[in-house]
Amino acid sequence: MALADIFPRTEGSAAARPTLTRTYGELPTVQGEGMVALRAWVDEIAALTRPARIHWVDGSRAENDMLLREMVDEGKLIKLNPEWRPGSYLARSHPSDVARTEARTFIASEREEDAGPTNNWAAPEEIRATITPLFAGSMKGRTMYVVPFSMGPVGGPLSHIGVQVTDSAYAVTSIGIMTRVGTDVLREIAGGAHWVKTVHSVGAPLQPGQADVAWPCNDEKYIVHFPDTLEVWSYGSGYGGNAILAKKCFALRIASVIGRDEGWLAEHMLLIRVIDPAGRAYHIAAAFPSACGKTNLAMLRPTIPGWRVETLGDDIAWLRPGEDGRLWAINPEAGFFGVAPGTGQSTNVTAVETLWGNTIFTNVALRPDGDVWWEGLTDEPPAQLTDWEGKPWTPDSGRPAAHPNSRFTVAAAQCPQIADDWDAPQGVPIDAILFGGRRATNVPLVVEATDWTHGVFMGSNISSEKTAAQEGTVGELRRDPFAMLPFCGYNMADYFGHWLKVGQQLRFDRAPRVFQVNWFRKGTDGRFLWPGFGDNSRVIDWIIRRIEGEVGAVESPIGRLPHSADLDLDGIEVSQADLDELFAVDAQLWLREADLTEEFYRTFDGRVPAPLWAELAALRYRLQRA
Numbered sequence: 124m125a126l127a128d129i130f131p132r133t134e135g136s137a138a139a140r141p142t143l144t145r146t147y148g149e150l151p152t153v154q155g156e157g158m159v160a161l162r163a164w165v166d167e168i169a170a171l172t173r174p175a176r177i178h179w180v181d182g183s184r185a186e187n188d189m190l191l192r193e194m195v196d197e198g199k200l201i202k203l204n205p206e207w208r209p210g211s212y213l214a215r216s217h218p219s220d221v222a223r224t225e226a227r228t229f230i231a232s233e234r235e236e237d238a239g240p241t242n243n244w245a246a247p248e249e250i251r252a253t254i255t256p257l258f259a260g261s262m263k264g265r266t267m268y269v270v271p272f273s274m275g276p277v278g279g280p281l282s283h284i285g286v287q288v289t290d291s292a293y294a295v296t297s298i299g300i301m302t303r304v305g306t307d308v309l310r311e312i313a314g315g316a317h318w319v320k321t322v323h324s325v326g327a328p329l330q331p332g333q334a335d336v337a338w339p340c341n342d343e344k345y346i347v348h349f350p351d352t353l354e355v356w357s358y359g360s361g362y363g364g365n366a367i368l369a370k371k372c373f374a375l376r377i378a379s380v381i382g383r384d385e386g387w388l389a390e391h392m393l394l395i396r397v398i399d400p401a402g403r404a405y406h407i408a409a410a411f412p413s414a415c416g417k418t419n420l421a422m423l424r425p426t427i428p429g430w431r432v433e434t435l436g437d438d439i440a441w442l443r444p445g446e447d448g449r450l451w452a453i454n455p456e457a458g459f460f461g462v463a464p465g466t467g468q469s470t471n472v473t474a475v476e477t478l479w480g481n482t483i484f485t486n487v488a489l490r491p492d493g494d495v496w497w498e499g500l501t502d503e504p505p506a507q508l509t510d511w512e513g514k515p516w517t518p519d520s521g522r523p524a525a526h527p528n529s530r531f532t533v534a535a536a537q538c539p540q541i542a543d544d545w546d547a548p549q550g551v552p553i554d555a556i557l558f559g560g561r562r563a564t565n566v567p568l569v570v571e572a573t574d575w576t577h578g579v580f581m582g583s584n585i586s587s588e589k590t591a592a593q594e595g596t597v598g599e600l601r602r603d604p605f606a607m608l609p610f611c612g613y614n615m616a617d618y619f620g621h622w623l624k625v626g627q628q629l630r631f632d633r634a635p636r637v638f639q640v641n642w643f644r645k646g647t648d649g650r651f652l653w654p655g656f657g658d659n660s661r662v663i664d665w666i667i668r669r670i671e672g673e674v675g676a677v678e679s680p681i682g683r684l685p686h687s688a689d690l691d692l693d694g695i696e697v698s699q700a701d702l703d704e705l706f707a708v709d710a711q712l713w714l715r716e717a718d719l720t721e722e723f724y725r726t727f728d729g730r731v732p733a734p735l736w737a738e739l740a741a742l743r744y745r746l747q748r749a
């Protein structure tokens with residue numbers, strides 16, 4: 124069935140349909156001045172993209188069920204066997220549309236230097252002239268959905284509102300999981316709340332009578348951010364961050380710009396509450412580049428008796444200095460859009476339990492019994508599967524059954540260890556910030572920054588080995604400052620400066636303590652030195668005892684290290700030799716890292732703040748004397 128036939132009762136047959144855009148269903152009854160501007164904008168986008176009809180999304184369960192049912196009827200979703208996976212669906216994308224496309228992602232700030240050397244810059248007028256003809260008529264034959272959404276609880280003091288227009292029902296149902304969608308948001312808009320404009324088209328108009336495909340998209344892709352007017356325009360892709368514009372486009376790239384102007388931070392961070400055996404609660408925000416275990420840490424099950432972790436968020440945190448001098452954080456999202464491969468019973472049992480039902484899977488493999496599978500879900504693969512491209516698969520096929528970037532989309536509330544108050548509007552006060560990467564060499568298991576500025580210096584230096592083949596070669600690191608390299612909406616050097624400014628808003632004795640962690644250090648024999656996963660709670664235990672002043676630390680040229688006797692290693696075998704290697708600081712190698720930092724800072728044409736250059740000089744001074 125063509126999408127144009129979705130609503131035959133109200134719209135008449137496709138052949139009889141006039142070319143004029145019609146509105147489907149209830150026009151929102153919400154009144155207020157803000158609605159006038161919203162309607163005018165929706166009309167403007169419709170006049171450009173020429174959809175067959177407009178659907179104002181109300182966020183109701185009935186509406187969601189209807190969209191899912193229709194996508195199943197159209198062959199766009201496969202309904203999974205409800206006996207194994209109730210309320211769950213599998214989508215298979217076009218093989219050319221499987222990930223965020225960083226090379227096609229642009230920051231169109233008025234001035235090139237405001238995008239900085241780590242972003243693709245485009246002149247706003249030029250890129251508008253390029254993409255406007257692409258959007259012209261791009262929704263023909265399709266429904267244009269208008270999705271009002273809130274990042275953070277609706278009306279909350281740290282929350283922000285956006286509206287996405289999209290011609291993808293798959294995007295609508297994903298946004299429905301990842302954000303708060305619906306009429307409450309319209310009421311905020313009607314009342315005058317500011318909202319961010321986001322426009323999405325898969326770029327696959329349908330001619331009258333033309334059959335639709337399972338995953339419409341276009342070979343040409345543009346994901347364009349206009350930070351000066353707070354807009355996002357995304358064309359050609361239906362996948363993840365390219366299509367759920369609330370996530371990376373709004374909650375990180377655009378929000379980082381809003382945060383710069385308003386004095387807060389939009390970060391690529393998980394958020395957890397850690398509860399010690401005495402019942403004391405601490406909040407930790409942690410930034411790791413993609414594929415470094417953020418979701419695993421967000422859903423940690425401590426191996427030390429008496430400790431508990433409650434999940435607050437797994438990907439994005441918005442942090443704002445409070446009047447009390449502490450840093451307060453919310454997770455602006457309402458769901459998890461996690462990478463499936465590597466998520467399994469032994470690595471992240473909480474995630475596996477979260478996915479019991481009501482989940483949209485994309486590009487994972489299908490089992491003959493109508494359930495899903497991906498590499499790492501179980502140790503033994505099933506004997507037979509249908510792979511992510513719909514082809515028969517056996518363990519001998521010699522290729523992965525699930526795409527390496529296959530995903531699950533599921534409501535945060537479904538996580539068995541979600542904090543009861545995970546969507547409290549005021550958020551939680553942060554006690555510690557962790558920066559991590561995947562480093563086989565050099566970076567110790569944990570290092571504490573001496574103060575906020577040193578912590579910002581550490582954050583600006585996060586890096587990860589690109590592949591296993593390159594591990595151990597200092598020169599072949601991918602720098603990913605604050606894990607924000609693909610997500611910072613403005614010049615990263617200015618962003619470092621903004622971090623320093625936010626620090627000045629905090630009371631010196633209430634600012635979060637900053638730590639660098641590395642679960643991935645290897646010995647000279649290539650073995651991981653640290654067991655990781657649930658045992659990372661042992662590092663968190665040390666961090667919390669540092670915060671409480673219960674343990675001392677060893678001063679090193681790169682920061683404060685644990686006395687190895689202070690790490691709780693009860694119940695695990697880590698030899699003294701491995702511990703020594705885990706915390707070894709090789710001054711020569713660190714001096715080479717310092718050279719790389721200098722090289723990196725120099726790419727910003729003098730914009731890196733002086734206090735960070737001073738940190739670099741001090742680091743070199745300490746290393747030369749080590």
Ligand code: OXD
Pocket residue numbers: 223363364412413438460
């Ligand atoms: C994500 C990412 O999808 O970081 O969260 O790529």
Ligand code: MN
Pocket residue numbers: 391413438
């Ligand atoms: Mn992420």
